[in-house]
Amino acid sequence: MNTQIDCDVRAKIERTLYESSVSTFEDTCFMYLAPEMEEEQKELPLEAASEARYRGDWTGKLLIETRGGMLEAIASNILSLDEPSLQQKKDALGEIANIICGNVVISLGRHGRVSKIESPKFLSEEELQTEEDIGSCVAGITLNFFEGRADIKFYVDGYIAAKEQNSD
Amino acid sequence: MALNILVVDDSSVMRSIVIKTLKMTGLPLGEIWEGSNGAEGLRILQEQWIDLAIVDIHMPVMDGEEMINHLRENEQYQNLPVIVVSSESDPSKIEMMHRKGATFIHKPFKPETLKEVMIAVTGVSNEYTD
Numbered sequence: 486m487n488t489q490i491d492c493d494v495r496a497k498i499e500r501t502l503y504e505s506s507v508s509t510f511e512d513t514c515f516m517y518l519a520p521e522m523e524e525e526q527k528e529l530p531l532e533a534a535s536e537a538r539y540r541g542d543w544t545g546k547l548l549i550e551t552r553g554g555m556l557e558a559i560a561s562n563i564l565s566l567d568e569p570s571l572q573q574k575k576d577a578l579g580e581i582a583n584i585i586c587g588n589v590v591i592s593l594g595r596h597g598r599v600s601k602i603e604s605p606k607f608l609s610e611e612e613l614q615t616e617e618d619i620g621s622c623v624a625g626i627t628l629n630f631f632e633g634r635a636d637i638k639f640y641v642d643g644y645i646a647a648k649e650q651n652s653d
Numbered sequence: 654m655a656l657n658i659l660v661v662d663d664s665s666v667m668r669s670i671v672i673k674t675l676k677m678t679g680l681p682l683g684e685i686w687e688g689s690n691g692a693e694g695l696r697i698l699q700e701q702w703i704d705l706a707i708v709d710i711h712m713p714v715m716d717g718e719e720m721i722n723h724l725r726e727n728e729q730y731q732n733l734p735v736i737v738v739s740s741e742s743d744p745s746k747i748e749m750m751h752r753k754g755a756t757f758i759h760k761p762f763k764p765e766t767l768k769e770v771m772i773a774v775t776g777v778s779n780e781y782t783d
Contacts, residue, residue, distance in 0.1 A: 505761075512761040513670055564669050573666070580666040584760045587740020601711065602740060 490593075490623055490641060497592045499624035502639050505588035506628060509581055510635070514562045522629040529553050529634055534608040535578045536616060537586035540601050543593050545620055545641040547586035549578065550613065553633020579605030589624075589639050616640075655683035656777055657702055661694035661720065662709040662738075671707055671738060677764035680777055691720030698730060705775050708755070710739040710746070718746075721753050734774035738762065 490498070510516045529552035538546045551559070560569035560577035569577070582605045590602070608616065620642035628635045658675060662668045668687050675682060686701055688694035692715040694706065706724070710717040717737060724730040735755040741747060747757050756770050771777060 509761040512763050563666060563673070565673060576664070576666045580664055580670070583664075584740050587742060587760060591742040 490621075494593065495623050498589060498639055499626070501592040502585070502589050502624045502637060503626050506585050506626060506635070506637050509584050509588075510628065510630070513581065513584065514559050516558060516562060516630050516632060519629045519631045522627075522634070526553065526629060526634050531610055531613070532556050532633070533574070533578055534610070534613040535575070535582045535605050536608055537579070537582040537605045538603040539586055539590050540603065541590070543590070543641055544643050545639070546616065547582055547589060548608075548613065548616060548638045548640065549582045549585070550636040551578065551633060552636070553630075555630065555633035555635055558630075558632035575607040579607060585637065586639075593641075654704075654777060655681040656704040656771070656775060657683040657686070659686045659688065659694055659697055659701075659703045659706045661688040661691065661706065661712070661717070663689050663712040664709075665689075667709065667738075674762070674764050674767050675707075678768035678771060680768060680771055691715030691717060691723070694720050695723055698724075698733075703733065704777075705734045705736065705771065707736045707738055710737060710741050710750075718749070721750070721755055725753055736767075736770055736774060 507518065532551045532553065533556045534548060534550045536546045536548050556574045556578060557569065559581060560574040561567065563577045564573055566573065583602060586602055620640040622638050623641050625636065625638040628637070660668050660671050662671065672685055675685065684701070686697045686703065688697050690712045694708065697703070708717040708720060721735055724733055724735065736758055737750050737755045738758045738760060740760045750757050756774055758766060758770060
């Protein structure tokens with residue numbers, strides 16, 4: 486599949502990924518960026534991961550990984566709960582992935598008609614590694630919060646419309 | 654006037670986000686009802702007095718577009734204010750929602766944005782709470 490994206494579009498995707506991620510955490514989770522990353526936050530182990538897949542002219546996914554106490558903080562803040570259940574934490578992280586993905590796909594440009602963003606899926610560490618090897622990561626950001634760290638990557642697996650045109 | 658509001662979304666997390674944001678608007682709220690798809694939303698509308706519906710687009714069983722179609726075909730709900738809250742990116746779909754008299758808010762959204770739209774579509778005032 487064709488996954489060629491020109492530099493302008495790639496830059497736009499990265500900018501949109503950053504802006505929409507920050508505003509999603511601020512507006513939805515009421516979590517704000519920390520001024521700088523502490524040394525220990527660079528070494529935090531993976532806490533949780535979720536993916537939101539999109540389908541349309543382009544296909545691909547957004548992966549979000551959390552480290553530190555992010556998973557609990559996201560669910561607590563969204564749901565106004567002191568002790569959210571594991572399922573509530575998974576659902577909350579998935580919703581964040583879904584919202585950010587919905588914003589970023591718009592920046593795929595005039596060929597970026599997206600028909601559907603699938604329900605988010607919580608990933609095990611193994612599943613995350615598998616997903617990271619599929620498709621092309623066109624943008625990735627790291628956001629540092631007082632509660633922990635979020636790494637967010639946007640993947641393009643293929644350009645369906647181009648494939649269809651080539652096969653005509 | 655306190656608004657009775659129907660929130661329709663298949664994600665319970667998203668319904669929580671919308672309800673939390675509603676409470677942050679400072680506008681007078683009455684009962685808040687929740688539905689997980691368009692069909693459930695329509696059923697609640699038949700049983701309760703609702704002043705405003707806040708609806709997602711992509712849902713199983715009956716999606717938001719179909720639910721709005723049913724509303725607009727029914728004389729009783731033809732003028733019900735509807736706000737669509739979605740991460741939908743297809744401009745044609747968003748335009749179609751507008752044509753059906755629904756106001757679109759893209760996720761994520763701030764309480765101020767929701768408040769402005771709620772005032773615009775319902776005419777409610779927050780004079781009582783200020």
